[in-house]
Amino acid sequence: MNADIITIGDEILIGQIVDTNSAFIGSELTKIGVNIRQILSISDNESAIINALDQSIIKSDIVIITGGLGPTNDDISKTTLLKYFGGKLIIHDESLKFIKSFFAMRGKELTERNYKQAEIPDSCKVLLNKSGTAPGMVFEKNNTLIFSLPGMPFEMKELFINDVIPYIKEKYKLPFRLHKTILTEGIPESTMADLLKNWEDNLPEEIKLAYLPSPGILRLRISISGNNKKYLNIKLNDEIDTVVNLIGNNHIYGFDFDTLEQKVGNILLEQKSTLSIAESCTGGKISSLITSIPGSSQYFKGSVVAYNNKIKTDLLNVSLSDLKNFGAVSQQIVEQMARGIKELMKTDFAVATTGISGPGGGSTDKPVGTIWICVLTDEKVMTKKFLFGENRERNIIRASFSALNLLRNLIIASL
């Protein structure tokens, strides 16, 4: 079962907005076992729309079109669909009633343009839009279903979940497809590929593996498709177990939509433990990740960003002579920073970072990208040196995720 997604609007082509609708539609269709053949973004232009429809209707069973249904002159989807599928425009009473109440509720007059939004081709079935003024439409041609939906994400999503998905499920018998994504930190893509090579080479046809890298984080998506849902579930979980064993729990921080900052927060909350952070090279990024989680004030007390050596000595109690002897980027200093912040904020766990994010400040001994991270409790200390690359932004984000994963490992080891 194939689907094509067509998004219409010049604002997408010129990069004025990022097309998030397609990702949402792709994700929802994938969940019910529909395969996305392609996503096409085109201009508000009649011949571009007709050309796209011609091709998609031949190749796919489902076509989802978004955009071009608004009240202004550049919105031409409806008139183009009328021309393409034939029929004549008629007023859809239920939509008109809704549009009238929509404007009445906002104390606004119904304009001629908005009245026209209730007009629909009599060649389609209408999907009543309960959160905006443009109705959704369903056409059928050559046994392909064509859905036309408004481009506003909020309206599109509501129609898609409440109307389009049930419509597709009723029309087609779909195969089952299951996915699970393993989230890892600290293993580069090529190392991971070597690690999984044997397993990957022997995978049966119906199981697929995808590598999804981003700085510091590598996600591995395993998917399986077939007809027996119960068997698929067991099989998928078996494969997940195999991969988890190959990689090892130290590097796996979660599954699917987990984030490192959320996982760390969850365990701290469960354990009623508290956290403080002393950041040098990461400059506030770790604190910012931790506090992005709602309710983080229950376990996060605070942090000191010590961008200056005097702040390190005065606030974090770092030894001035050690600073001189070993330099700020050293095991000694990162451990003293962690002890200092833990003492200052009186927390169970503490994290510290010091390093050279770049682009300046490197030397032969300590090139740009050298970063020390320490996590500790009263009983345990874990300190690690990393050598990242030359890009400041990437060094900061990689150091931050490394620190969070080291902290996760320390918390688990302390349970």
Next chain:
Amino acid sequence: MNADIITIGDEILIGQIVDTNSAFIGSELTKIGVNIRQILSISDNESAIINALDQSIIKSDIVIITGGLGPTNDDISKTTLLKYFGGKLIIHDESLKFIKSFFAMRGKELTERNYKQAEIPDSCKVLLNKSGTAPGMVFEKNNTLIFSLPGMPFEMKELFINDVIPYIKEKYKLPFRLHKTILTEGIPESTMADLLKNWEDNLPEEIKLAYLPSPGILRLRISISGNNKKYLNIKLNDEIDTVVNLIGNNHIYGFDFDTLEQKVGNILLEQKSTLSIAESCTGGKISSLITSIPGSSQYFKGSVVAYNNKIKTDLLNVSLSDLKNFGAVSQQIVEQMARGIKELMKTDFAVATTGISGPGGGSTDKPVGTIWICVLTDEKVMTKKFLFGENRERNIIRASFSALNLLRNLIIASL
């Protein structure tokens, strides 16, 4: 002059990642006067890639392909391009040298997979990737230029700006199109549209205005096209002056690629002034923005993230009785926090934030989104209350940009 964008990767189709590359490419090509005909996202699948190339090469002068160049088995762009354009794989020495140093610097072994990334079809010109291991490639067929770029946004952007844009400009004679973007903070899009309505309604055909909103920041891109470059320059600057006067300098923090954190940093550096920050509701975000700028250690001493009232009293010298009387989210406390951090870190300028980022913690008096910001020197204090929305992520970023812009205004007022 038409361009097609083709993004390759199952992860886009199934909605696991949002395709932001296309928006970036669309925006950059639009700036130099290239028209985007369509954006197509397809699977890591040979026949899908070949089919897309066949169609795009007939219809467009430029084809930009991203993705599928990684070291793993699902990356098939290079072998498909080799098959399509002919030739044989050869080692590209310069890329191999770079890849070797890339791994050496990280203290890692070069694997067979990575070695293979330096192989390129001899039918293409190579664009050396200086931030990753997959080289960019340029092919030519039927007078159409075909660029193949890595899918990692960071690597793609660097290659696109430094290599692809100059390559296109050299190959094709493009009409003159000039752009300038005015960067504003603190004015919502609809308010801005009302403010500029008269000016916008009377614009001549060749001048266009685009609103580019993101949380807290509104960018206004003014473009002009024609044949006489000198005239265009004068005309564009006249219009920019008009718009700047309409908006006012308080809200305009820069032009084109400026960022608030860079602008603030530049003035602090010029003035040899220093900065410290006390963050509550922004949780480290402002520090993280400030330290994202290379060389920020010259003016940024550090910050305290005080997520806990005891940290506010102990470290920042906030009055316990004022905390009880006025609450942590109040003018009194934000000003004491700013004074406290300034004293603690001995800086010229200090910033403080306190507020309710949400989703919890709101009350009738102080709903979610209530945020106090204070910036001060020994002589001047600016304190402002904001009422943002209900979304935590947006509240944090809007508060951070508001604080940076308030700081910018204070620094300018102190000159």
